[in-house]
Amino acid sequence: MTLLDKALVRVLPVVPRQLVQLFSSRYIAGATIDAALETVRALNTDGKLATIDVLGEEAARESEAQAITQAYLDVLAAVERDGLDSSLSVKPTALGLHLSYSLCRENLEALVRDAARTGNFVRIDMEDATRTSETLRLYRELRESGFDNVGVVLQSYLRRTVDDVRALADLRPNVRLCKGIYVEPRSIAFTDYDAVRANFVRALDALLDAGAYVGVATHDEWLIGEALRRVKGMDALAYEFQMLLGVREKRATELVHEGHKLRVYVPYGEAWYEYSLRRLQENPAMAGTIAFSTVGRLLGRR
Numbered sequence: 150m151t152l153l154d155k156a157l158v159r160v161l162p163v164v165p166r167q168l169v170q171l172f173s174s175r176y177i178a179g180a181t182i183d184a185a186l187e188t189v190r191a192l193n194t195d196g197k198l199a200t201i202d203v204l205g206e207e208a209a210r211e212s213e214a215q216a217i218t219q220a221y222l223d224v225l226a227a228v229e230r231d232g233l234d235s236s237l238s239v240k241p242t243a244l245g246l247h248l249s250y251s252l253c254r255e256n257l258e259a260l261v262r263d264a265a266r267t268g269n270f271v272r273i274d275m276e277d278a279t280r281t282s283e284t285l286r287l288y289r290e291l292r293e294s295g296f297d298n299v300g301v302v303l304q305s306y307l308r309r310t311v312d313d314v315r316a317l318a319d320l321r322p323n324v325r326l327c328k329g330i331y332v333e334p335r336s337i338a339f340t341d342y343d344a345v346r347a348n349f350v351r352a353l354d355a356l357l358d359a360g361a362y363v364g365v366a367t368h369d370e371w372l373i374g375e376a377l378r379r380v381k382g383m384d385a386l387a388y389e390f391q392m393l394l395g396v397r398e399k400r401a402t403e404l405v406h407e408g409h410k411l412r413v414y415v416p417y418g419e420a421w422y423e424y425s426l427r428r429l430q431e432n433p434a435m436a437g438t439i440a441f442s443t444v445g446r447l448l449g450r451r
């Protein structure tokens with residue numbers, strides 16, 4: 150990222166919400182469950198699978214955690230009713246992790262249990278590094294309680310990740326592997342672009358050695374190539390690629406046509422603004438367009 154890009158990313162929070170909404174609409178299915186279902190239907194028609202994220206982070210009260218849990222239960226029911234192919238992606242703090250571990254565990258188990266009933270699957274998203282150990286504990290406890298329709302996420306920017314793969318190996322885990330999106334200190338995370346890539350490949354190798362089911366979640370062409378080389382000759386049901394809604398859609402379609410499973414992360418909900426800021430901060434070119442157009446509007450007003 151150049152200095153200019155960094156500066157633009159910093160001004161994003163003062164950009165008018167409507168403008169952020171305009172530019173980020175490609176990353177978000179919409180504010181309602183119907184918008185999410187519509188998006189999933191279109192993806193399924195294209196041969197793509199989905200995973201639905203009900204937007205909302207850090208429930209501040211138990212009632213908020215219950216409300217998000219209920220929203221996910223409604224998604225499971227709607228996905229089954231409409232015969233769609235979409236799993237769930239859930240954030241532990243949205244289910245109350247920072248309020249209490251047991252509250253989160255209870256809410257998560259309710260989702261995993263209900264998903265099991267309908268043959269569906271729950272992915273536990275990974276948040277910042279202060280949550281990693283508890284999130285892995287949630288995953289282990291659910292698996293040890295007999296649920297196998299649950300998976301977790303590992304982030305290749307964390308130095309601990311290959312050790313985490315080894316620690317999970319006895320479970321033959323189901324893991325989404327991604328680079329990681331939060332800002333973490335150098336003491337615990339690789340910050341160099343190539344080091345994050347190299348650790349992604351190390352973690353991928355360790356996961357495949359452990360017989361894990363891997364969701365390769367990246368838009369990075371170099372990493373997609375490394376993954377393709379490794380899964381060559383493997384049963385196409387034993388792994389999948391994953392991408393975010395609105396990002397590298399053409400490449401996603403190519404992977405489907407080449408016979409790979411491809412899952413798209415579909416966020417929806419009222420909390421679209423915070424999610425949009427994160428996506429735009431990842432993509433400074435888009436952030437730049439927004440910032441320049443805001444400055445243009447402000448100047449135009451004078």
Ligand SMILES: Cc1cc2nc3c(=O)[nH]c(=O)nc-3n(C[C@H](O)[C@H](O)[C@H](O)COP(=O)(O)OP(=O)(O)OC[C@H]3O[C@@H](n4cnc5c(N)ncnc54)[C@H](O)[C@@H]3O)c2cc1C
Nearest residue numbers: 274275302327328329330366367368369391392393414432
């Ligand atoms: C399905 C899925 C689930 C995820 N779940 C988590 C999670 O649980 N926890 C977590 O910390 N992170 C998660 N992430 C985010 C991930 O950690 C990365 O931050 C994100 O995917 C960008 O990294 P990249 O591997 O695509 O590589 P990058 O090097 O960031 O991107 C490679 C190329 O992809 C394109 N690209 C990437 N992002 C965008 C964008 N927003 N808009 C337009 N083009 C873009 C650009 O061409 C870029 O050059 C998830 C990502 C995916 C795909």
